[in-house]
Amino acid sequence: MKKWTTYDLALIALLASFIAITGAIKIPIGIPGSEFQLSAPIAVAIAAVFGFKRYLLAGILASLILFLLGIHNLLNIEIAMTFRIVAGGIVALFGTSLPVLILAGPIGTVVARFVLAFTLGIPSGPLLLAAIPGMIFTALTVWPLKEVFKKISEKQRRHHHVKRAL
Numbered sequence: 001m002k003k004w005t006t007y008d009l010a011l012i013a014l015l016a017s018f019i020a021i022t023g024a025i026k027i028p029i030g031i032p033g034s035e036f037q038l039s040a041p042i043a044v045a046i047a048a049v050f051g052f053k054r055y056l057l058a059g060i061l062a063s064l065i066l067f068l069l070g071i072h073n074l075l076n077i078e079i080a081m082t083f084r085i086v087a088g089g090i091v092a093l094f095g096t097s098l099p100v101l102i103l104a105g106p107i108g109t110v111v112a113r114f115v116l117a118f119t120l121g122i123p124s125g126p127l128l129l130a131a132i133p134g135m136i137f138t139a140l141t142v143w144p145l146k147e148v149f150k151k152i153s154e155k156q157r158r159h160h161h162v163k164r165a166l
Contacts (some may be wrong), residue, residue: 016061036134044105045145052092059084082115083108105138
């Protein structure tokens, strides 16, 4: 079992803040809990670069922050956690290749919409149809975001190791 360092805790807090801020920005679709969150492609990129465990912990913290601030309700948390487990799980199981990252977000969205439809007792078709623009946006932006996070992570690791050596 890995011991958590101060660096890990700070990184998770930073990722949680980033997910929370972008999760608070939503494109309305008209059905409560069905709006597209701009955090979706960022979330998949975070899972790819920083790992599933860090991503999931940061996501849980982000949901807690948004709930306590009154920005998210329980439906939002249900959708976000379903998305996180499915999309992040796909990345954890199948790796970070381009096809996996392009598909992880949309698959997570589809499963989250089915869960929402079940919870609300409504047909899933309209929810899925309304989510298509967000799924396309996620698929198109996840790779560039992953590359940005990868560069930031590599730079930070080099800086962290140099600082520790001093």
